[in-house]
Amino acid sequence: MNCAPRALVTRPAHDAAQWVRDLAAQGVVAQALPLIGIRSVAAPVLAQALQQARAAAPGYRALMFVSGNAVTHFFEPNVALALTGQAPAAINTRAWAPGPGTVQALLAAGMPAARIDAPPASSAQFDSEALWPVVAPQLKAGDCVLIVRGASAPAAPGGSGREWLAARLAEAGVQVDFVAAYERCAPALDASALALARQGAQDGSLWLLSSSEALAHLAQALPGQDWQRARALATHPRIAQAARATGFGQVHECRPALADVAASIKSLHAR
Template structure:
């Protein structure tokens, strides 16, 4: 029996894209992986290792994504890093949402050390995270933000400016370290053909989880019209980027897998 036609294209980086396809299949939703972002190790592993050795110096460490968590903890025992010194008992681990928190737990970070937005938060992002952790930040606290960067960019990375400003306004200090590199993927001929076909005929929903990743798609197909395509965006800023790119229909939902699955069922 031939495979069912996909109802959605999952554009997250690997391994998340394939994991989401499998999870959606378990719910009876046929999907296909078409990653729009490639992830590689940090260009300066020595800087990353130096910060890992000083983890106990921080009141909290914020992992901006599952990829940040994997590249910060993967080559080390997470529990060993968290307990490398008695002082590390105070170190909390901040997650922007349940997906990253799940990765952290799988890597060995104790669940009781993880802070994340409330389950009922409208969005899983820095703003929702700050609602949970902000009241506990005080003068003298040091927070490490572990994030990604682009090839050739600063070794401290970019992004999370709003969260950094809130920490500093509360009297805290912020350090940054790059744990991984984001880049455009090398699209195959079949992937580009699928993208063109979806743009022209509607077809499956594009599940978009990054405005930067959407930019990679548009750069790979600069002359493509997207008015026949439909997108499911997991944040309002991503939805804005999809509309600006010309997608004919753009829907929004929270980024949790359960919410995405429900939205696919509603719109596909």
């Protein structure tokens, strides 16, 4: 076995590259194997809806961004927000983030920290359930919240995801609108990526899983693959359940924070 723990990072390419660097700084040998592709919305109806949502952003009580990718594609440079003077710093609307990665993306986009709401760093999970107790007290009936999310290809208007949060908002008398800021799709895995995936199914590598959709893409890319010897580290119970359903022989769970992920990888490597 290698003298250093090894992990396969399955996040979208940009995020995976950052995680590989961050894990390396923690003494973890990691390799990027992106299992989700991210691209701008292509359908004219989706692009038009996104432009309209950008222009209407100041009228919402809050904008909820499901991920850093949602932030990046909503606040793209040289779009309507900048042209109308509605850059992030000029919007008085609250910005909601489910976790630290999204918070960092909002800060990088120019959103003032004082207007960002997110779960505490000590939260067991970074998700809608952890965000809700933070933001619920600021709401009143009649408020409007925009959920900025992704759409799975083939994309549907408004995108998909965060239905639990939308239900809680509706119960509080809050109007919920949705917009798709980007599209998620299956990645185009080349021969070397497929070879790495097959190897990772057999050699004891630890798959770092942060999305059930990534697992679905993996199963599609390698139909019939035996995953009984594969090991997974999932950052959410629902993802762990999906990994078990896919057939992973060992599935472990941990908090999604970098320090916890790195510590879990090292611990599992030592076994």
